[in-house]
Amino acid sequence: MLFLDRQDVAALLPMTVCIAAIEQAFRAHAEGSLPSAPGVLSTQVPGGGFHVKTAALGPAPGYYAAKINANFPGNPDRNGLPAIQGLVGLFDSGDGRPLALLDSIEITTLRTAAASAIAARHLALPDAKALLVCGCGNQGRAHVRALLAVRRIERIYACDRDPERVTAFIGELGPETGLDIEPVSSAAEALPRSDLAVTCTPAREVVLRAADIRPGQFIAAVGADSAGKQELDPRVLAMSRVVTDLTGQAAHM
Secondary structure (H helix, E strand, O other): OOEHHHHHHHHHOOHHHHHHHHHHHHHHHHHHOOOOEOOEEEEEEEEEEEEEEEEEEEOOOEEEEEEEEEEEOOOOHHOOOOEEEEEEEEEEOOOOOOOEEEEEEHEEEEEEEHHHHHHHHHHHHOOOOOEEOOOOOHHHHHHHHHHHOOOOOOOOEEEOOHHHHHHHHHHHHHHHOOOOEEOOOOHHHHHHOEEEEOOOOEEEEEOOOOHHHOOOOEEEEEEOOOOOOEOEEEEEHOOOOOOOOOOHHHHHH
């Protein structure tokens, strides 16, 4: 069995390759060519929760993958650990042989951002140039890199409830991208000036309000991945065209 840690995955899977792979998988699902429907199981425990997500891909013999992720939002502050940690098991779907065991942090981060980039490529306005990022952790950084791979972003606004995260975000991505990144105190401050917005927070209350939305904006809301979490005012959903990767899972989670 092949074992790959986070550094191995990062070295072997650049963002552009991940975007292409995710787009291929989305297409296969839409065309009904996946051998089985993806599945998900969520379990809550004190302080966090676990998600188990499964999928099969490819003709027989193909591949079957199961990802087990632990999500503990308080980890960085309380324990000095990532909020999301886990493993991916990869199997031969023809005979059940375990082929590889991979650290899931990098894959989860890349896959989430890649999905948003694919959506932005097809759904954002052609001249979209200003991006608002709510949540300046690893996922926020990955989204900037992914969106820059598919769109010509010229200005970025960054907000987080922790000002130190915003400072670190700007210090890392400013020199890397060569773009002007402006810190803002809230989404409401920058949303009216943004063409694209990304929310990647563990929020349990509204981050984006309907009153701040303007026609034609693209919003990727990725943080609400379990019951009880919320980033969007329900009126934002009511006034928008909503596009999901898996509608049943999105409605449930």
